Amino acid sequence: MSDPKIINCEKALRHLFEYLDRELDGDLQAQMQQHMERCRSCLSRLEFEQTLKAHVQDSGTEQAPDSLRNRVNTLLREFGSKSREGDT
Amino acid sequence: MLRPCSMRGSPATAFMQHSDDFEAQLTGVLDRLYAAALHLTRNRAEAEDLVSEAVTRALQHRDSLRDPASFRGWIFRILTNTFISQCRKNRNCLEISPGDTHGDSEADFWLFDRLHQPLLLFWGANPEQEFINTILREDLGKALDRLPQKYRMVVLLSDVEGFSYPEIAAILEIPPGTVRSRLARARSRLQKSLWQQAVDTGFVTDPGGRPGSKSP
Numbered sequence: 001m002s003d004p005k006i007i008n009c010e011k012a013l014r015h016l017f018e019y020l021d022r023e024l025d026g027d028l029q030a031q032m033q034q035h036m037e038r039c040r041s042c043l044s045r046l047e048f049e050q051t052l053k054a055h056v057q058d059s060g061t062e063q064a065p066d067s068l069r070n071r072v073n074t075l076l077r078e079f080g081s082k083s084r085e086g087d088t
Numbered sequence: 089m090l091r092p093c094s095m096r097g098s099p100a101t102a103f104m105q106h107s108d109d110f111e112a113q114l115t116g117v118l119d120r121l122y123a124a125a126l127h128l129t130r131n132r133a134e135a136e137d138l139v140s141e142a143v144t145r146a147l148q149h150r151d152s153l154r155d156p157a158s159f160r161g162w163i164f165r166i167l168t169n170t171f172i173s174q175c176r177k178n179r180n181c182l183e184i185s186p187g188d189t190h191g192d193s194e195a196d197f198w199l200f201d202r203l204h205q206p207l208l209l210f211w212g213a214n215p216e217q218e219f220i221n222t223i224l225r226e227d228l229g230k231a232l233d234r235l236p237q238k239y240r241m242v243v244l245l246s247d248v249e250g251f252s253y254p255e256i257a258a259i260l261e262i263p264p265g266t267v268r269s270r271l272a273r274a275r276s277r278l279q280k281s282l283w284q285q286a287v288d289t290g291f292v293t294d295p296g297g298r299p300g301s302k303s304p
Binding site: 017018021022023044045047048049051052053055056057058059060061062063064065067068069071072075076079080 | 111114115118119121122123124126127132136139140143144147148199200216220223225228229232243244246247248249250252253268271272275278279
């Protein structure tokens with residue numbers, strides 16, 4: 001029960017988002033993983049935040065309109081030709 | 089369509105190859121740049137202008153990109169810097185919303201806790217899943233757009249674009265510790281906003297607040 005490597009719920013929740021974002025160092029990452037394997041309550045919370053994050057990611061997707069693609073292509077041509085003139 | 093660059097057997101060959109890579113990388117990330125610009129400006133025409141300006145700056149300074157592998161971070165840094173400088177110039181979009189100056193107490197609202205209140209009048213035995221099922225893409229988009237700029241930027245860069253904390257720190261030119269705390273506050277505010285939407289639309293009755301009332 002008193003394995004020093006096992007972290008409690010308070011510490012696990014403090015580092016939940018860093019764990020979710022894969023920003024923890026190896027030791028703490030492993031300790032968090034161990035905790036999640038043993039604690040259904042914290043795991044439920046992690047899964048909820050994970051799902052919410054995936055939804056946020058999905059909400060940020062858009063397709064660039066053709067008008068923007070045309071503007072970018074024009075810029076690429078302008079700058080490309082300037083570079084090529086400079087090369088010769 | 090992009091015009092292909094011809095390859096030549098001259099000292100410029102390496103540069104031309106680099107130019108091809110640059111164009112490919114730019115077109116590959118254009119949707120992401122536009123999506124981020126749209127959330128930053130909240131206006132389609134302004135988002136197009138912002139991306140065009142950022143691309144112009146990127147092309148002017150493309151020699152400063154030493155490592156093609158860091159292209160995404162580099163171009164997003166140009167995009168956010170361009171946005172910030174336009175805001176400063178126009179003085180019209182770096183709003184400080186009420187509560188923006190609050191301290192850590194801002195990062196204390198979590199949907200999971202709300203969904204597990206003992207007296208919550210809710211559907212079903214799995215409130216988290218039920219809540220997730222009610223969230224629409226447009227609800228999230230609105231909640232994201234309601235965040236103050238500095239919070240919106242970190243959520244976009246982290247949760248939407250998948251940049252690491254050190255990468256976000258480099259893009260926004262802020263310390264990594266600030267990324268961590270700002271992201272926590274941003275997520276908390278985003279969740280609070282989603283909760284308020286659910287209360288306002290009657291999906292949930294909050295025993296801790298007045299149904300239909302605005303967040304404090």
